[in-house]
Amino acid sequence: MELSLSFQDLFKQSVLHLEAFRNVSYIDVIIGVTTSFFIGMFIYYIYQYTFRGVVYSYNYNVTFVLMTMITTIVIMTISTNIVLSLGMVGALSIVRFRTAVKDPLDIVYMFWAISSGIAVGAKLYPVALIGALAVGLALVWLSRRKIKDQPFLLIIRYNESAQEEVAKRLRKTPHRLKSKTVRKGYIEMTVELRLRDDNTAFVNELAELEGVADAVLVNYSGDYAQ
Template identity: 45%
Template sequence: MEMTNFKDIFKSSILEKTSSFSIVDSLLGLIVAFAIGLFIYWVYKRTFTGVIYSHTFNISLIIMTMATALIIMGISSNVLLSLGMVGALSIVRFRTPIKDPMDIVYIFWSIVAGILCGAGFIPLVIIGSILIGFVLLIFVNRIKVENPFLLVIRYNATEIENSLEHVISGQAKKHSLKSKSVMPGNDYEVTYEIRVKENDMSFINNISNIEGVKSAVMLSYDGNFTA
């Protein structure tokens, strides 16, 4: 009959759990994750079309890819550790606002690439990242999308609305009324979404010269508008 002593009861099984740990496979996964992160970094820099480029955010994509791969490597061979990691990550809340939808795409790409690297699907993550990068480079840099503008006009007489509509419809390829509001002093303000002909902004002067128009402003428009 075997005797169970105090040491056996509290014996740690950490070393036993990590007996299948492979340094070579782990290093290979992290190196590939770093390479894929650099590729994501380069694609993001080449395809950025926002107002202010954030180098810090771009660097975080590399770290996110490697960190995700590291987590997957750690929890892949230990069920208890995986459950603890899920519980720990579930209480984390990220408060940084994501203004550009494309930033969410790059974050998701980094996480997926890290998961695949950590799981050992090296060929899949390489082929998938190349295809995703190719699609982003083609659609963002090569295919030009005509962005609309917002035309904000302030005037003090409702009688000139027909004149405004005539000038806008005659010199813009497409337009639609987004909002109309009454300002203090019986002034009116209308906002149009318009698409100009070959970036011709000369009709702004024609609108400004209409009697009763106080101001006419053209704004760049990314597709989101809140009245």
């Protein structure tokens, strides 16, 4: 019974007096928001440097900076008072993120921004700074590996007279057949292959073969072409 009363007294005091706000340090708030801004800008430049999609979105990249700062402010706010913590949880529960994310790696950047904001808001500055640096270096290293060995789709349209010569040229490059369409007058074939250092001279050779109408090389990433 005494424990129950003590909890009620604590809850009432938290509601009526909000004494935690009297002990707010403006210096801590400025340091926290500033730190989250610089970490958010670090995420911004890492995303810009490692982006390998079709259309770069400036607005989407800026979201990471603002997300880091807003998360820091939220964590600082809910850590001051139990009532605000419950109210913030209730308010955030009605938020729905409806934007379709095509690249799974974009979700990693979003989670990185949120986790950095949480660490800064909790005043765990070493965790936020060292963690941001480690994740950034890992993303840069992994993006360089992707550049060295990229998947491509090669789409060739040719007539039956060039079939043997096309097959002969493709044997020189490791590939995997994705689709083959045979229509009256020509054949269209799509193969998946991996190239290093953007060596695409063989596409010109294929296009110059007699009987080949065209040859198209498309950067391929998972479920969609870029």
